[in-house]
Amino acid sequence: MSDTKCIAKTKQGSDCQAPAVTGTQFCAFHGDPERAAELGRIGGRRNRHYIDAEPINITPPATPEDVKNLLAQAMADVLAKKMDPRVASTITSMSGSLLKAFETMDLEQRMARIEEKQRAKENKPRPAH
Numbered sequence: 267m268s269d270t271k272c273i274a275k276t277k278q279g280s281d282c283q284a285p286a287v288t289g290t291q292f293c294a295f296h297g298d299p300e301r302a303a304e305l306g307r308i309g310g311r312r313n314r315h316y317i318d319a320e321p322i323n324i325t326p327p328a329t330p331e332d333v334k335n336l337l338a339q340a341m342a343d344v345l346a347k348k349m350d351p352r353v354a355s356t357i358t359s360m361s362g363s364l365l366k367a368f369e370t371m372d373l374e375q376r377m378a379r380i381e382e383k384q385r386a387k388e389n390k391p392r393p394a395h
């Protein structure tokens with residue numbers, strides 16, 4: 267077993283910390299470019315992201331306005347090819363459901379307020395037990 271470290275650099279530019287294969291100056295990965303290329307291809311397939319620039323932090327939309335902003339941003343991102351159109355269409359269909367949920371919630375809250383007022387108007391004291 268060799269205690270020599272591989273002299274190659276990683277893609278990130280730091281020194282490869284893998285042990286070198288005995289008799290060579292490289293680790294198994296860097297000593298075999300074809301294998302490295304194949305692993306890179308596999309990695310590339312696995313980590314296929316549309317967004318390769320800065321990561322986008324998305325706050326879950328909490329209001330219809332948030333949904334509107336998110337959709338507008340998604341539109342801009344698709345046009346700028348920063349977002350996969352399939353992701354955008356998923357966002358669009360989820361937004362529809364989310365807006366419905368907001369609408370239902372809003373109606374329920376209004377209904378509760380109306381019922382509250384109605385009770386106050388009728389001014390019926392609650393039966394004491």
Ligand SMILES: [Zn+2]
Nearest residue numbers: 272282293296
């Ligand atoms: Zn290496």
